[in-house]
Amino acid sequence: MILGGGPAGAHAATHAARLGVDVTVVERDVIGGAADMWDCIPSKSMISTGGAMSFLGRTERMGLGPTDPTLDLERLRKRIGAITTRLGKTTETILTSQDVQLIRGEGRLAGSHLVAVETSGGPVELEADAVLLATGSRPRIPGWAPIDGDRVLTTRDAYPPKELPEHLVVIGSGVTGVEFVHMFSSLGSEVTLIVSRQQVLWRKDPEVAAVLEEDFLRRGVTLLKGARAIAVDRGGSGVSVRCDDGRVAHGSHALLAIGSVPNSDRLALETAGVDVDPAGYIPINHHCQTNVPHIYAAGDLSGKLPLSSVAAMQGRKIAEHVVVGHTASHRHLNYEKAASAIFTEPEIADVGLAEADAFAEGRKIRVTKVPFAASAKALINDDARGFVKIVSDPATGVVLGGSIVGQHAAELISVIAVAVTAGLRVHDIVESMLVHPTLSEALAEAAD
Numbered sequence: 001m002i003l004g005g006g007p008a009g010a011h012a013a014t015h016a017a018r019l020g021v022d023v024t025v026v027e028r029d030v031i032g033g034a035a036d037m038w039d040c041i042p043s044k045s046m047i048s049t050g051g052a053m054s055f056l057g058r059t060e061r062m063g064l065g066p067t068d069p070t071l072d073l074e075r076l077r078k079r080i081g082a083i084t085t086r087l088g089k090t091t092e093t094i095l096t097s098q099d100v101q102l103i104r105g106e107g108r109l110a111g112s113h114l115v116a117v118e119t120s121g122g123p124v125e126l127e128a129d130a131v132l133l134a135t136g137s138r139p140r141i142p143g144w145a146p147i148d149g150d151r152v153l154t155t156r157d158a159y160p161p162k163e164l165p166e167h168l169v170v171i172g173s174g175v176t177g178v179e180f181v182h183m184f185s186s187l188g189s190e191v192t193l194i195v196s197r198q199q200v201l202w203r204k205d206p207e208v209a210a211v212l213e214e215d216f217l218r219r220g221v222t223l224l225k226g227a228r229a230i231a232v233d234r235g236g237s238g239v240s241v242r243c244d245d246g247r248v249a250h251g252s253h254a255l256l257a258i259g260s261v262p263n264s265d266r267l268a269l270e271t272a273g274v275d276v277d278p279a280g281y282i283p284i285n286h287h288c289q290t291n292v293p294h295i296y297a298a299g300d301l302s303g304k305l306p307l308s309s310v311a312a313m314q315g316r317k318i319a320e321h322v323v324v325g326h327t328a329s330h331r332h333l334n335y336e337k338a339a340s341a342i343f344t345e346p347e348i349a350d351v352g353l354a355e356a357d358a359f360a361e362g363r364k365i366r367v368t369k370v371p372f373a374a375s376a377k378a379l380i381n382d383d384a385r386g387f388v389k390i391v392s393d394p395a396t397g398v399v400l401g402g403s404i405v406g407q408h409a410a411e412l413i414s415v416i417a418v419a420v421t422a423g424l425r426v427h428d429i430v431e432s433m434l435v436h437p438t439l440s441e442a443l444a445e446a447a448d
């Protein structure tokens with residue numbers, strides 16, 4: 001029994017079904033989960049439209065005449081709806097073609113081996129040998145933010161909003177916040193970003209954050225650094241965001257991007273004795289088992305890395321564990337080897353050991369870096385910002401990590417991610433004969 005049909009639930013279901021298990025997925029909303037409906041897919045669809053706008057804004061540099069694209073919000077809304085609906089249907093077809101039973105409704109535990117579901121036809125109870133809790137998370141909304149879905153928005157109200165904000169105040173400068181700054185500033189909104197520390201993406205390498213800040217300033221984004229929002233007031237035709245240092249940011253709209261809370265509060269975890277931490281996340285071991293061994297938790301609910309790709313991999317590992325248990329060949333999930341990306345312009349992507357963490361641990365590393373300014377393809381594409389950095393072990397040459405800032409960084413990081421997961425050496429990358437001219441060549445040069 002799987003509660004939640006997002007990436008964690010859907011991947012666990014397809015993999016378990018392939019391994020011969022009877023699987024039921026309970027989903028209260030749409031198969032594909034928040035990932036497809038509200039988070040990854042609509043945000044990247046809007047960013048892709050913003051990317052098209054900014055590309056068309058510089059056609060003259062590509063040897064074309066000037067163009068003046070205009071945004072059509074209704075078309076954009078339809079485009080996003082078409083993409084999310086299609087993805088949801090595809091996932092649903094994959095599940096049903098493998099005889100996974102789908103139940104529409106809200107599920108909760110009703111005992112150690114029992115799940116209760118509120119369906120449109122009334123309540124049902126189902127027994128299960130193993131249960132996966134994969135109900136995801138939702139945007140965190142503090143008491144001081146009067147969300148109305150109109151002028152004061154969460155990320156889920158923004159695909160797209162009813163009108164393009166004339167001036168958007170984004171609260172929160174983590175991954176989600178900076179992606180929304182990028183999205184709306186490329187679509188034509190004026191944007192103010194409230195940054196609680198002295199740099200955006202404060203957990204990231206300062207060199208990486210600096211490239212992004214430079215791009216924001218070039219676009220005219222106002223950065224309010226060292227300020228923490230404490231109140232949002234709606235008045236007349238705009239909003240005012242008050243900060244703890246007395247500064248006030250005025251705009252037509254405000255958007256909250258300050259993290260998420262796990263959907264664990266309606267799962268009746270106590271009926272099965274499942275532990276939950278004070279923040280509402282469900283602690284798991286390296287097999288994704290909760291303190292009740294036949295009840296697993298995965299995805300955002302498990303409080304590990306909140307990434308769709310990680311949720312999907314947890315789901316896959318859980319299916320294997322349920323079916324074959326722990327075997328000698330079973331590889332645990334190593335969250336440190338998960339690649340992640342930020343879809344800004346330039347894109348930012350990382351995997352594995354970060355240079356700063358290695359220094360902090362006093363670990364000996366070799367760091368090699370190549371700027372895209374030296375790449376023929378980057379010049380052809382008219383965007384030579386950023387760099388490739390590879391971190392390796394100086395004694396063995398094994399690739400330990402890397403970061404890429406630049407065009408298509410989210411795609412290019414895959415090469416370093418495979419190297420990190422497979423334990424490849426820098427020479428394995430250097431000796432690959434890659435296509436010329438491509439951005440990937442910078443990877444081989446950085447590895448050399």
Ligand SMILES: Cc1cc2nc3c(=O)[nH]c(=O)nc-3n(C[C@H](O)[C@H](O)[C@H](O)COP(=O)(O)OP(=O)(O)OC[C@H]3O[C@@H](n4cnc5c(N)ncnc54)[C@H](O)[C@@H]3O)c2cc1C
Nearest residue numbers: 004006007008028033034035039107136299300306307308
């Ligand atoms: C704006 C934004 C952009 C993001 N972009 C990316 C990105 O580009 N790449 C990336 O890897 N990650 C991204 N993420 C993170 C990613 O969306 C999550 O990590 C991912 O959705 C987690 O998957 P999940 O399966 O845990 O949960 P979800 O995708 O949230 O799915 C959970 C499902 O459970 C259902 N559910 C909840 N309660 C119940 C119940 N009681 N009974 C039945 N069903 C229930 C929900 O309806 C939902 O369908 C983004 C997040 C945000 C906020």
